[in-house]
Structure formats: C-alpha cells, structure tokens
Amino acid sequence: MKICILTSGHDVFDNRIYFKEILSLKKIYSEIYMVAPGEKDFITEQGIIVKCFKKRKAWYDRFRPMKEMFDLAFNINADVYHAHEPDSFQVALKLKKRLNSKAIFDSHEYHPEAFAEHFPVGKTFVTKTIYLYEKIMCKKADYIISVNDILVDKFKRYNKNVALIPNYPNMESVSKEYSEKPTFIYVGGIREDRGILKILEAIELVDKDYKFVFVGAFETEEVKVKIESYLKKNLNDKDIVFTGKVPHLKVFSYLKKSDVGFVILQPNNWRYINSEPIKLFEYMISTTAIIASDFPMMRKIVEDAQCGVLVNPIDEKSIADAIISLGEKREKTKEMAFKGNEVVVKKYSWSIVEKTLLDAYSELEKNI
The missing domain is CATH 3.40.50.2000 (Glycogen Phosphorylase B;)
Structure with missing residues (x-):
C-alpha cells in the first residue's frame, strides 16, 4: 500500500x-x-x-x-x-x-x-x-x-x-546532568499567549540565583523586540538564555540539565484551556518537574502524576512562588520529576x- x-x-x-x-x-x-x-x-x-x-x-x-x-x-x-x-x-x-x-x-x-x-x-x-x-x-x-x-x-x-x-511523546532516554544551580526551562514557540511575558515578570520577583533557559523561535519580530526590551530594562542581573530554534532531538540536551519546565498557557485562548500540550509530556518523559497553568486537562495529568505545581497563569506572583518553592526544595522537585516519568511511561507514551x-x-x- x-x-x-x-x-x-x-x-x-x-x-x-x-x-x-x-x-x-x-x-x-x-x-x-x-x-x-x-x-x-x-x-x-x-x-x-x-x-x-x-x-x-x-x-x-x-x-x-x-x-x-x-x-x-x-x-x-x-x-x-x-x-x-x-x-x-x-x-x-x-x-x-x-x-x-x-x-x-x-x-x-x-x-x-x-x-x-x-x-x-x-x-x-x-x-x-x-x-x-x-x-x-x-x-x-x-x-x-x-x-x-x-x-x-x-x-x-x-x-x-x-x-x-x-x-x-516517544520514549526518549534522558540521563539527567543537573546544573549546579536550579535550572528552569521553557520549550516551544516564544509568544505572549504561551505565557512568556508572565514568566519573565515572575522571574523579576525571584530573588534567587537560578538559571532560566528558553528554547524556541520568536513567533514574530514584534514579540522579539518586546521581550528583548523587557530583558534589558528589568532582568539584566538574571541568568537567562534564549537559544532560538533548535532541532527537535537537540531539545533533550537542554532538558537533561533542567529541574523544572514551564507550561504557562494563557486563558484568553480557549484552545489552550482545553488542551493536553505535548510539552507537558516531554517534560515528564525527560524527568523534569512542571509548573503548569491550572486548566482542567493539565490539572488532571499533573495531579494524577504528582509531577509539579499548578499556578494561576495570569498571576506572576503565583508563578514566582512556584519557582522559589521548587528551586529551594530541589530534592522534592526531583521526586516530582521521577513520579512524572513513571506515570508517562505507563500511561502517556506514543x-x-x-x-x-x-x-x-x-x-x-x-x-x-
């Protein structure tokens, strides 16, 4: 055929x-x-x-x-x-x-x-x-x-x-190589309705020496200019890296060094509220804990697996509190990540x- x-x-x-x-x-x-x-x-x-x-x-x-x-x-x-x-x-x-x-x-x-x-x-x-x-x-x-x-x-x-x-997700074998300091990652298109600015606003509230990595391409030149301006004005003292677009398989080289992944979709998009983002599962398969928007479909997955923290996606303080908590309690965060990996293998693999x-x-x- x-x-x-x-x-x-x-x-x-x-x-x-x-x-x-x-x-x-x-x-x-x-x-x-x-x-x-x-x-x-x-x-x-x-x-x-x-x-x-x-x-x-x-x-x-x-x-x-x-x-x-x-x-x-x-x-x-x-x-x-x-x-x-x-x-x-x-x-x-x-x-x-x-x-x-x-x-x-x-x-x-x-x-x-x-x-x-x-x-x-x-x-x-x-x-x-x-x-x-x-x-x-x-x-x-x-x-x-x-x-x-x-x-x-x-x-x-x-x-x-x-x-x-x-x-x-496919079953990707990821052997963790944690960085010296807590590392938070975002993977996907860099756009406002996926919570990029809310994440940056939350980082501004975090008075900790953490690393933040954003893997993905800017959706538009306008978004790129807006984010670069915000970084220059408010986040000069933070350890933040934007990698740009990378091949799919290379994404896991960043995930293996990360403690926590962001899925901060915004509620002004009905499609996001009613979705099971692939990034959620990719974080779980790579043994990465999660900070996710408290939407019904994502709540069911995260709570079932006990693999992360749910936040109000429009409240930067809620996101900041989750960052600080997961960064300070790193061993507990690793436990969440391993629970997520166990559940995704049993229930959510391709x-x-x-x-x-x-x-x-x-x-x-x-x-x-």
Whole structure:
C-alpha cells in the first residue's frame, strides 16, 4: 500500500507527523511519501520521499499552495492520503474523487476556532461557517484521527470511523546532568499567549540565583523586540538564555540539565484551556518537574502524576512562588520529576497509542 502524507503548514520533521506517525507506519509500509512546504525535494534517512512546494506567504495564502500540493500528490497516485489540516484535507478529498483513493483527516488542533482568530470582526460567524464546512468534509473522510476526547466526540457526530490518538511523546532516554544551580526551562514557540511575558515578570520577583533557559523561535519580530526590551530594562542581573530554534532531538540536551519546565498557557485562548500540550509530556518523559497553568486537562495529568505545581497563569506572583518553592526544595522537585516519568511511561507514551494508528490503516487496507 502506497501512503502519502499531506501537510500545508507543518515542517517536514514535525514531531507528531514525522517522528511518531510516519516512523510508526514505516514499520509496516515501505512506500511512504510526504508532500509538504519546503525548498526542494529530498529523501530522508528513513527512506521517506518528500515532495516540496513553496511555503505560503501568509495565513490567507491558501489557493496557490493547495494547487501545487494537489499536482504533486496526484502524480504520486497513492492508495491513502493522510492530511493534517482542513486545507490539505480538501486536497485529499479531491484526490479521493479523482483517484478513488482513501482520505484520512488527522485533526490535532481546534481548527475552526484557530482560523477565526484571524478575523477581529465577525469571529463567531467565521467559526460557525468553518464548523459547517468541516462537518461537510468530515462526512466524506474514510477515517478521522484526533488528539483528545473533546475533538473525538465532535467528529463522531459526523463520521463513525474516528480514532483517538493523543499526542503522547516517544520514549526518549534522558540521563539527567543537573546544573549546579536550579535550572528552569521553557520549550516551544516564544509568544505572549504561551505565557512568556508572565514568566519573565515572575522571574523579576525571584530573588534567587537560578538559571532560566528558553528554547524556541520568536513567533514574530514584534514579540522579539518586546521581550528583548523587557530583558534589558528589568532582568539584566538574571541568568537567562534564549537559544532560538533548535532541532527537535537537540531539545533533550537542554532538558537533561533542567529541574523544572514551564507550561504557562494563557486563558484568553480557549484552545489552550482545553488542551493536553505535548510539552507537558516531554517534560515528564525527560524527568523534569512542571509548573503548569491550572486548566482542567493539565490539572488532571499533573495531579494524577504528582509531577509539579499548578499556578494561576495570569498571576506572576503565583508563578514566582512556584519557582522559589521548587528551586529551594530541589530534592522534592526531583521526586516530582521521577513520579512524572513513571506515570508517562505507563500511561502517556506514543508506544501505547501507536497500535491504534496501525489498526486504522489495517482497516483501510482491507477496502483498497
């Protein structure tokens, strides 16, 4: 069976798409292609054939990339097209009609809400319109994959073939090499709605010699300027490092030296309140304790594992108190980290949900 992965906005080596789903499928299926944004075609070390089209210039640049994606995917003539966004799924459905192939929609975001955020006026109307369009498309899917119960329950109203495949981490072996002083880390895109400024405001309140490492790219130049200005004005005396974007596997070289990881998502984004961030699990798998926003889904994980501290994400003092407490009681913090690691291995690792993905493909293969 020939498989083609479609993505309009993700990187070729996206953690979920490539290192989890594609490499799991590669264990069974030898012929796997990927159509994704990029500069030139290439073949990965694992033998995945990647066909590239030019990245879109802005969020509204949709039609040109979709046309280029369709042309590349059509020439591949795959048995299954596995799409990761609504627009790439439109392409998958068009290919299904032309080639009599199978179409999978892999929805790991709250897409209607996310798209509507681009419209300051008429957001509710846009959201409802996208929901309706999504419903029409999903009825035509041969299979739908999603990451949490909220999304799975939604899609089950439209389609009987829905699989829950959470974004659990791969089992990365991390041998801790703690720094001399307590080290706190943030991993991910550097943007305000993920609590970057709140973390910096909290650090300003911490009168301790701790180290703070931020691993990830600035979302925009505006955010970069704002943060650099804040650092220069308020945090000159603090041990703070911004690494910029680093390859996924290199992230663990920073995690192994860290005591605590931040997941301070902000409540002004509904999607964040109702999410299980992959960073939460990556901290746990790397034996790193957690300071997390006190949101229902994250609360359930953190409290169940006893692997960190929950805070009010808009209250810098709440975050500062957690930093000081975990830094002062370092041995107890390490105990939290080890508990998190034990729980993630038993309940939240990719190896647990990999079979669900392979079973879905096995069902499709029977009808090809």
